[in-house]
Each structure stands twice: as structure tokens, then as C-alpha cells.
Amino acid sequence: MAYFYGVDSYEKFVKEFQRLSGLDLNFYKENQMKRRINSFMTTRGHSGDYTGFLNALKVNSELYDAFFKHLTINVTQFFRDAGLWETFREKILPALVQKRSSLKIWSAGCSAGQEAYTIAMILTEYFPTVRYSILGTDIDVNVLKRAREGIYEERDFASTPPFFLEKYFTLADKASKTYQIKDSLKKNITFREQNLLTDHFESGFDIIACRNVVIYFTDEAKDILYQKFYNSLNSGGILFTGSTEHLFGRDNLGFKLITSFFYEKQ
Ligand SMILES: C[S@@+](CC[C@H](N)C(=O)[O-])C[C@H]1O[C@@H](n2cnc3c(N)ncnc32)[C@H](O)[C@@H]1O
Structure with a gap:
């Protein structure tokens, strides 16, 4: 080396x-x-x-x-860690929508948009009366361009229940097996360039998903980031972390663990 x-x-x-x-x-x-x-x-x-x-x-x-x-490292998939999306649908969202009629959501480090569109599909399918807006941000302008285009390859769907692929995508190109997300899912999503380590954060979020982004951040950088996420959430709002990311040792922040990888702002 x-x-x-x-x-x-x-x-x-x-x-x-x-x-x-x-x-x-x-x-x-x-x-x-x-x-x-x-x-x-x-x-x-x-x-x-x-x-x-x-x-x-x-x-x-x-x-x-x-x-x-x-x-x-912008590797991602729709419905990545499928079990966690079930928890999101069955436990996290029902509790949130009891208290709110509209949701402001942020996919932080969204890569080419698969996580943001996964959230949009779940809301559209299972919570059709809930109004929502989703902000997807990433530091890499090239993945954001792909997110806005919304064209995906077969490998992006490895964890996707076939039903969602059939209902929310159209075949873009048969030979290359690429799929285009339907416009109806795009309308509530905005993609924007942002560096999580240095840029200003919006506030008033009900859900922040920041998954598989901080793995290479230093502990100091993570401390600052999680504090900023806390400040950006509404009270009762949820931080959804990656399946290897915990807030262990960060009890002072004021997050309560609801179930693995979902934290509520107290
Ligand atoms: C592995 S992907 C995660 C995508 C999705 N959240 C998921 O869990 O599948 C990590 C993303 O974080 C972005 N990223 C890395 N450092 C960042 C930073 N400082 N600010 C914003 N995004 C960053 C990368 O560009 C990449 O698209």
C-alpha cells in the first residue's frame, strides 16, 4: 500500500x-x-x-x-434493509400521522434518490390521505442529477417488493432493463446539493432519514451532525439511522430509542 x-x-x-x-x-x-x-x-x-x-x-x-x-460511496437501493421499512410503515408512521396531518421529511445523504422515493411510495400506498414533502440532499451533484431524472437499473430493485416496481415505475428501456419512476411520485420531492458537515440545515422536520452516510465520519463530526439533526426536528420527530449506526453514548442529545434505528426527539 x-x-x-x-x-x-x-x-x-x-x-x-x-x-x-x-x-x-x-x-x-x-x-x-x-x-x-x-x-x-x-x-x-x-x-x-x-x-x-x-x-x-x-x-x-x-x-x-x-x-x-x-x-x-453512493451505493444504495430502494427499500434497503427491507425489515426496517416494515417497521417504518407499521410502527413509526402510524404513530406520527395520529398527531400530524402533513409530514415534512428529509432524506439526508440521499444518493440517487432511492431512499426518498421509497418513503414516497410507502406514504402513497399506505397513507394516501397524508400530505407530505420530502427533501433529498447529497454532496454529490452527479447522483442528484440521477435522482431528478428518476431512471434506475435492475440492481436498484434487489430489495423491492415486485408490486412497487409494477405500480410506481414504467419500463424506460427494455434492452438495458431500466425503469423510470412515475411523475406522480416526483411531485412532492425536491433534491438539493448540500454538505452535511458544513452547510446550514432547514428546520421543522417530522422525519430525518440519514442512513449509511456517517460511516466514515469522525466521532466529533458525528456529534455535531446528530446535534444539528436534533435541532432540525420538530418535537416528537423521528431520526432514522442506518442499520449499523447507533446513537450509543449520545444520551445527552435528548433522543429516545423507539425501536432499533429509530429515535424520537423528546
Ligand atoms: C451509501 S450512500 C447512502 C444512501 C442512502 N441514504 C442509503 O442508505 O441507501 C451515502 C451518500 O452520502 C453522501 N455523502 C457523503 N458525505 C456527505 C456529506 N458530507 N454531505 C452530504 N452527503 C454526503 C454520498 O455522496 C452518498 O451519496
């Missing part, structure tokens, strides 16, 4: 890359980031040459986009 030495130090790389991309890698766990950067550089023939790699990033937009995607 290559390491960061001398003028090619990790600190210098981080500073230069922030200037280039706006992404501050100091908020991400250093060892994991180094591993990801080095593996990418090796596959692209830049092993060990950080200065050369940075220069290449400045002039090669394909390389830059691929690297950014590699660093931020």
Missing part, C-alpha cells in the same frame, strides 16, 4: 483537495480515507504520486467525478 510522505503528505492532499472540491476530508476517518484514496490511485495508475494525481484531478473531469464518487 502506498503512504503519504513529505510534500505528498496527507494534510497537504486534504488541503489541496478541499480547495478543488469543497470537501473537507478532516471530518472523515483518516485511515479509511487513506485506504480509499490509495486504492483508487492504484487502479488509475497514480500509485504513490499525490502531486501528479491532484494535477490530473484538476484537468480530467471523468477522473475527478469517479474519485469523488469513490470517496463518498
Whole structure:
């Protein structure tokens, strides 16, 4: 594995890359980031040459986009962790809609929109009288473009009950087996670029889903983020985390665990 030495130090790389991309890698766990950067550089023939790699990033937009995607890891699916979406539908939403006639929802780190559209499908199918708005945000403009287009590949549906695919998508292209989300699901969703580590948060949310986004954030960055989520939620609002993400040791925040991975603002 290559390491960061001398003028090619990790600190210098981080500073230069922030200037280039706006992404501050100091908020991400250093060892994991180094591993990801080095593996990418090796596959692209830049092993060990950080200065050369940075220069290449400045002039090669394909390389830059691929690297950014590699660093931020935007793998996702509709109905990812299917059991948790059942809990969401059977337990979390019924309790919320008893208290509210409309819901303001945020999919934070939404990738290409699969999580936001999953929420829209569940609401449309099982809570048709509830009004809602969904904000999907991500730091990666390329995935947001895909989210707005709403065209997906077969692998995006690996966890999707077939019924939802049939009802809420149309076949976009038979040969490539791509599917287009119906416009009726798009109308209550807005996608917007945002860096969770540095940008301002809206408030008044009833649900914030932030799943599989913070895995590489430092503990300090997570502390700040969860506090900001808390401030952005209405009282009684729900934070939905990823299936490996807990708020253990963050009792001071004021969240109450409802059931695994769902936390209520007290
Ligand atoms: C693995 S995807 C998670 C998608 C979806 N939430 C899920 O659970 O399937 C992680 C997403 O977080 C985004 N991300 C990473 N760092 C971010 C940051 N600082 N601000 C906003 N989004 C970020 C990435 O671009 C990526 O699309």
C-alpha cells in the first residue's frame, strides 16, 4: 500500500483537495480515507504520486467525478434493509400521522434518490390521505442529477417488493432493463446539493432519514451532525439511522430509542 510522505503528505492532499472540491476530508476517518484514496490511485495508475494525481484531478473531469464518487460511496437501493421499512410503515408512521396531518421529511445523504422515493411510495400506498414533502440532499451533484431524472437499473430493485416496481415505475428501456419512476411520485420531492458537515440545515422536520452516510465520519463530526439533526426536528420527530449506526453514548442529545434505528426527539 502506498503512504503519504513529505510534500505528498496527507494534510497537504486534504488541503489541496478541499480547495478543488469543497470537501473537507478532516471530518472523515483518516485511515479509511487513506485506504480509499490509495486504492483508487492504484487502479488509475497514480500509485504513490499525490502531486501528479491532484494535477490530473484538476484537468480530467471523468477522473475527478469517479474519485469523488469513490470517496463518498453512493451505493444504495430502494427499500434497503427491507425489515426496517416494515417497521417504518407499521410502527413509526402510524404513530406520527395520529398527531400530524402533513409530514415534512428529509432524506439526508440521499444518493440517487432511492431512499426518498421509497418513503414516497410507502406514504402513497399506505397513507394516501397524508400530505407530505420530502427533501433529498447529497454532496454529490452527479447522483442528484440521477435522482431528478428518476431512471434506475435492475440492481436498484434487489430489495423491492415486485408490486412497487409494477405500480410506481414504467419500463424506460427494455434492452438495458431500466425503469423510470412515475411523475406522480416526483411531485412532492425536491433534491438539493448540500454538505452535511458544513452547510446550514432547514428546520421543522417530522422525519430525518440519514442512513449509511456517517460511516466514515469522525466521532466529533458525528456529534455535531446528530446535534444539528436534533435541532432540525420538530418535537416528537423521528431520526432514522442506518442499520449499523447507533446513537450509543449520545444520551445527552435528548433522543429516545423507539425501536432499533429509530429515535424520537423528546
Ligand atoms: C451509501 S450512500 C447512502 C444512501 C442512502 N441514504 C442509503 O442508505 O441507501 C451515502 C451518500 O452520502 C453522501 N455523502 C457523503 N458525505 C456527505 C456529506 N458530507 N454531505 C452530504 N452527503 C454526503 C454520498 O455522496 C452518498 O451519496
